[in-house]
Amino acid sequence: MEWVLLAGLLLAPVLARLGPAPGLGMDRDELRALQCERLALEAAVREEPGRVRPGRERGDYMDRSALRCRQDLVPPGLRPPRDEAVLSTLGAQAQALGARAVASTPRAGPPPTWLVQAHLPDPAVAEKLRVATQLALVAQGQAVSDRRPLLSPHQVEALAALPPAQAWPEACRAWAPQLGPGEALLVVLVLDRDETALHAGRCAAEGWSWLS
């Protein structure tokens, strides 16, 4: 009998999954694919009705909150890690880029009309980043155009020979004549093929500036 009790006590934490922890029902890989967030009781009752008991009118005996865990829509490994790193936080990164661009605008003069370009190794991911950044700028009340300034093949060939720190300002020099009055080009880029951190620069008539 004692052995049964001892086995029960040892197995209880494994069998009873009180939270997102590895156990019989979930291995570590599945656990890593979860995105968990802690919700205040009011938010949990509002967003998960029926699953979270509302607080009592005279208050509960303890502070309660809820831990909500969701699975990623795209399983790990389905997309290249570099792309996944950008796409999984696309909205947040686009918001941050938009905010940096708006903050870079000189206070004097009217706000610019933004043109957006994204330069990532995968063109499909770059296009999604471009769209997300455009909409983030629109959401912040900025005027945005879908137009894209071009570089000719021989300009690209010349720029490719330069280190990034020089190439982007030179590219801006080539783009500037294509920008209309009051237009500014926001360029989102990576400096290395394998990096996932995004950099941004602002190209306007007055020249190139890195956005920090």
Place this chain on the structure above:
Amino acid sequence: MALLSRTVTLLALVAGLCAAPARAATPVQAAQEQELLRVRAEVADQVQLLAYDLVDELVLGWSQAPPFAAPTAVVLAQVTVPAGLGTGLQALVENHLVAALAEHPAAGLQLVHCPACTAVVVRSGPEGTVLGRGVDDPAVLAELAGQAQRHALFVDIEAEGASLVLRARLTRLEPDLPITWARTISSAAGVPALLRDPTALKTAAQARQEYLDALRGRGPVDVPVRLTLRSYKRPSAGSGTAPPPFLWLQTGVELSPTPARAWTGSLVLGYSYMPQAYQGILAQTRVHRLLTGRVRSTTRPDLYAFVGAAAIQVWGDAVSSFQDEALSTADILGAADELPPRRLFGGLHLGLDLRLGPHLGAAGFLELMPEYTDSENLGSYFRIGDVRFQAFGTEVTACF
């Protein structure tokens, strides 16, 4: 699809500007590719309904607040789906969007065909040869400017962690390509697809409210009407005679302390009658516990476990078997001239109750009768040590 030349240009630029040298792609084995294709198809199936929901939300938003003052010609320029999920999903989403717009003229978007906008064209000039779509080519747009005002609709759907995010924008087709309207709609994997009726779209908040109203509208009290058949096990040995099956008609109340109906209790009264055999009355109480989740669903079956107790009184010529001593044929014949016997006994039961929606249910249970633990007229359907379940019951329930 962007201008091909621009894409090539950008790729070359990135390749040139990135400090690290280009790396050859890792060779992927055929089996791995097949597995990837299978997983991609599986994920696409899963996100399809969510994507439809986002598209519905987009069209509903337009119906409630049209982006244009008057119906306006719009070219569906581009629909993209989460990277890596293929073009099959893209075609499905595009078709759904077109169907939803056709069903909702109040949105004010009149989809038009514009070959010059969507076709890939080649244009040569002093600056070089440009290969791309009309919506990206300023020269094509300049030609279109003289025609009726047109806009291009771009829809992008992307899986961002646990959320599916739709980004839509309307661009006026003129050389400056100003974005005149944009919206981002986010969903989450934890929210089931609403499967809204395409001819009567409603917001996710409205749909959720309807669901909650349906949950809360059930009230704390239900009135079940139940038809129950209790069968008694024949003894496996000896000369005893098991009682006949009893068919009960029961009704009463079923109570729940919360709208979630995770716990419910019931109290019912029943009557049973078989001509020239028996009659009976019954009072029964039960406690149910929901096994499939924490909230009783209005849309899918739910399973309850229950325990209960019943007090049963039966009388008639056929109830003589409810006694400990074995009932022989002689006893039955000899009792013909006597008053029919009357028995009062209790039963404890446990079982499973499958509820199909809010109004129908079917259950099965095992019952033990402590009064007749040693009866030679009753066998046992199930035994735990000395505890014998002598009766097995099945029932169907309609709740009102």
